[in-house]
Amino acid sequence: MMAICSSLSSPQSPCLFSKRSYGDRLHSFSVSSRFKASTDVPDFLSADWLESRRKRPFGPRLNFSAEEAVQYQLDALKYNDQPRQDYGVEVMYRFAGFDPFERSTYFGPFFDLGQFERFRRIFHHSTYRVLLGHKERKILSSLWVKENRFKQRVWIRGSRPEEEEIFQFTMVQRVGGSWDGYWLTESLLHDGDGFSGGVAY
Numbered sequence: 001m002m003a004i005c006s007s008l009s010s011p012q013s014p015c016l017f018s019k020r021s022y023g024d025r026l027h028s029f030s031v032s033s034r035f036k037a038s039t040d041v042p043d044f045l046s047a048d049w050l051e052s053r054r055k056r057p058f059g060p061r062l063n064f065s066a067e068e069a070v071q072y073q074l075d076a077l078k079y080n081d082q083p084r085q086d087y088g089v090e091v092m093y094r095f096a097g098f099d100p101f102e103r104s105t106y107f108g109p110f111f112d113l114g115q116f117e118r119f120r121r122i123f124h125h126s127t128y129r130v131l132l133g134h135k136e137r138k139i140l141s142s143l144w145v146k147e148n149r150f151k152q153r154v155w156i157r158g159s160r161p162e163e164e165e166i167f168q169f170t171m172v173q174r175v176g177g178s179w180d181g182y183w184l185t186e187s188l189l190h191d192g193d194g195f196s197g198g199v200a201y
Contacts, residue, residue, distance in 0.1 A: 167188060
């Protein structure tokens with residue numbers, strides 16, 4: 001009797017059934033033994049993979065409008081330390097539209113913001129800290145400068161007594177490249193001198 005082999009089998013791979021004489025019976029290889037090996041392959045996705053994906057910092061989405069992109073960033077800063085410390089600042093960094101290899105005017109003056117730690121410090125050691133855990137906010141004005149450029153001024157009341165500041169978001173919708181269609185933050189400017197007291201940069 002002829003051996004029955006899959007057309008996908010290589011010449012070296014064993015057939016499921018082969019002609020081997022153990023008396024007059026066909027000897028069949030154990031199908032289960034061929035597939036048992038797959039359980040020995042390491043599972044590179046940990047058991048908590050899905051949960052860890054949910055904990056990743058929130059960032060730009062293609063379906064966000066310019067207004068929504070600003071709102072989500074402010075929400076992240078309002079609850080800055082949830083679910084972990086400076087999660088809100090991480091979200092801001094994800095939305096930031098600057099080149100990490102170039103000095104940026106994201107905060108006004110030219111800063112090297114390629115390292116997240118430098119970006120984070122500015123939020124903690126300048127008038128920008130009012131944004132962290134703020135209690136109240138109000139949109140003062142919104143302006144479409146161009147079809148793909150949007151500005152919004154926001155009044156913020158901080159968590160400390162008599163702490164209030166005004167900030168201006170400039171959002172730009174990217175054209176071309178991997179971020180095509182996404183709204184990213186070109187700048188977040190303080191109304192006035194946001195670094196008058198100095199900054200630990």
